[in-house]
Structure formats: structure tokens, C-alpha cells
Amino acid sequence: MKEIIKNRVEELLEKEYYCSSKELNADDIVYSINTTATKPYIKIMAYRNSVVICTSKDISAKIQSLLFNKNRDEIFELPFVYGQTIHYVPDNDYKDIKATFLGYEFQFLFDKDILTLKGLKGFENSLAFNDNGFTPTRAICIARNRKQIVGISGAALSSVDGLWEIGVDVFPVYRNSGIATYLVKRLTQELLTQNIVPFYSASVTNIGSQMVASRCGYIPIWIDTFGTVFDGSSAYSDITNVLVRGF
Numbered sequence: 001m002k003e004i005i006k007n008r009v010e011e012l013l014e015k016e017y018y019c020s021s022k023e024l025n026a027d028d029i030v031y032s033i034n035t036t037a038t039k040p041y042i043k044i045m046a047y048r049n050s051v052v053i054c055t056s057k058d059i060s061a062k063i064q065s066l067l068f069n070k071n072r073d074e075i076f077e078l079p080f081v082y083g084q085t086i087h088y089v090p091d092n093d094y095k096d097i098k099a100t101f102l103g104y105e106f107q108f109l110f111d112k113d114i115l116t117l118k119g120l121k122g123f124e125n126s127l128a129f130n131d132n133g134f135t136p137t138r139a140i141c142i143a144r145n146r147k148q149i150v151g152i153s154g155a156a157l158s159s160v161d162g163l164w165e166i167g168v169d170v171f172p173v174y175r176n177s178g179i180a181t182y183l184v185k186r187l188t189q190e191l192l193t194q195n196i197v198p199f200y201s202a203s204v205t206n207i208g209s210q211m212v213a214s215r216c217g218y219i220p221i222w223i224d225t226f227g228t229v230f231d232g233s234s235a236y237s238d239i240t241n242v243l244v245r246g247f
Contacts, residue, residue, distance in 0.1 A: 001192075005089050008163040008197050009221055010047075015159050017045055017054045026050050029075070031064055033057050040230035042080050047222040051075055076225070083226035086210065088200040088218035094189040101182045105144040108190060114140055125167035126154035138164065139196075141187040143179050150174045153183035155191060155198055164191060166198045168212065175208075181215040188216065 010021050018032040027049040034041055037056035042063060045052045051072050055063050067075055076084065109116070117140075118133050129135045136156040143151040151170035158165055166187060168180045184200065191198045200218050202209035213220075 001093075005197050008160055009089065009199070012158055012160045012163055013045065013047060013052075013222065017043070017052045019052050019054075023052070024048065024050055029053070029067070031055070031060060033060055037229075041227060042078075043225055043227040044076060044078070044081055045222060045224035046072060046076070081225040081228055084204040085201050085224055085226075086204060086213075086220050087222050087224070088202070088213040089221050090188050090192065090198060090217060091219045092217045094185060094192060094217070097182075097185050097189050101143075101179075102177065104150070104179070105147075106183075106186065107142045107144070108187075109140050109142065111138055114138070120149070122171065123149075123152045123154070123169040126152040126169045139187065139191060141183050141190070143170075143183055145174070151179045151183050153180075153187040155187060155196070158199075162195060163197050163199065166191075166200045180212045184212060184216045184218075 010024055013019070013024055014021060018034055019030055023030045023032075024047050028051075030050055030052045032052055032054045034043075034054050034056055039056065040059045041054075041056040042059065043054050045054070053063060053067065053075065063078075063080075067078065114127070114135065114137055115133070117127065118129050118135075120127065120129075127135060127137050127140055137154040138157055140152055140154040142149055151168070151174060153166060153168040155164040155166045166184060168184050170180045170183075188198050199221070200213050200216070202213055204223075
């Protein structure tokens with residue numbers, strides 16, 4: 001299973017960062033070009049011993065010049081990027097999970113059955129619908145307390161077959177009781193039995209979410225920044241727009 005997880009994660013990173021498996025497994029700084037970017041763009045990722053700096057073609061040479069002789073930490077401090085996310089994958093077989101927990105009721109829903117919850121609010125990390133009623137979520141585990149939904153773990157498709165991203169939400173009054181951990185474990189167990197590899201993402205500032213990943217037996221496998229597009233949409237466009245004028 002560990003080899004399957006590694007292969008699927010690397011397939012995802014190759015697609016998102018326009019690099020090769022050989023580059024991902026090198027002990028090196030890798031520069032790649034996002035060939036679909038129509039505006040100045042940059043995103044940085046660390047995997048194993050490699051760091052990949054993915055940019056649009058127009059600013060690649062300038063970024064390489066700015067980062068010449070910089071180490072991993074210095075690269076992630078580049079003022080053009082912001083926000084860092086840790087991505088985790090499961091590290092055990094999840095075969096010994098109890099079917100009950102604290103008297104709550106649990107239910108799995110898949111694919112079209114998930115649409116029966118269309119309009120449900122408050123679960124943006126696990127089950128969010130757009131204005132047209134669409135959701136990328138394809139599997140969920142629901143926790144109910146006296147018929148009320150109090151928590152959901154959900155898994156959404158990625159660009160790689162058999163690799164889905166898990167998110168979890170628990171209503172504030174029910175947090176710190178272990179529900180989030182249990183929901184992620186149950187959904188992880190279910191997905192693995194279907195040969196689907198889940199991965200879990202947490203902001204470096206969200207200690208609670210990182211603790212859930214750890215308690216679920218997940219381990220970190222890569223970290224990345226938000227993708228910055230220099231078109232005024234960045235959260236720090238007032239800074240980045242000034243900096244990008246030098247390109």
C-alpha cells in the first residue's frame with residue numbers, strides 16, 4: 001500500500017507542478033513552468049528532499065535569479081508567496097476501528113446519494129455545494145446526535161484516479177470530543193477497502209487540524225504554498241503587485 005500511495009501522490013504532484021518523478025525524488029531545487037498560466041504565477045512545494053518552484057514562463061528567469069543559493073527555508077520565505085499547507089497520507093491499515101462511538105449514529109453516503117443533503121450548511125471543509133447544487137465530494141461519513149448532523153468527513157476527487165482529498169467539519173459545541181478523529185478514521189477505512197487513497201490537508205496555522213491528522217495515523221508527505229497569481233486576486237495583492245513591477 002505504501003508504494004501505491006507514493007505513486008499516486010507523485011502522479012498528482014507531477015501534474016500540479018509540471019515536473020517529473022525523477023525531479024521529485026532528487027535532492028535538489030527544481031524550477032518548473034506552469035504552461036497553462038496566462039498571468040505571472042508562482043507556487044512552491046517541498047516533497048522528500050526536493051523543493052519545486054513552479055512559475056509562469058514570463059517570471060521564471062527572475063525568480064531563479066532571486067533564489068540563487070537560497071536554502072529551503074529561505075525559499076519558503078519568498079515575499080511573493082503566502083499560506084502554507086501540510087498534506088498527509090494514511091500510515092496504517094485501519095482494520096481495528098470500532099463501529100460505534102459515544103452513542104452517536106454514523107452513516108456513509110456515496111455519489112448521488114450525497115445530493116440528498118443539498119442545501120446543508122456549515123460543512124464547507126467536507127461537503128460544500130455550489131449555487132447549482134454541485135459538490136465534488138464523492139463519499140461522506142456522517143455523525144448524528146438524536147438525528148441532528150453534528151459532524152461530517154468527506155472525500156473529494158483529485159486530478160488523479162484513486163486519490164481523494166479528505167476534509168472534516170464538526171459543529172463547535174461538539175468539538176474536542178474525538179468526533180473529527182473518528183469520522184476521518186472511519187472514512188479512511190472505507191476508502192482504503194475500495195482501493196482509494198485518501199490524503200488530508202491542514203494549514204500550518206491550524207494546530208487542531210494537524211492534531212486530527214496525527215491522531216488518525218496520518219503522516220505528512222508534502223507541503224506547499226498557495227498559488228499566487230499577480231492579477232490583483234492575491235490576499236496580499238497590494239504587496240505582490242509592487243514587487244512584480246520589477247519583472
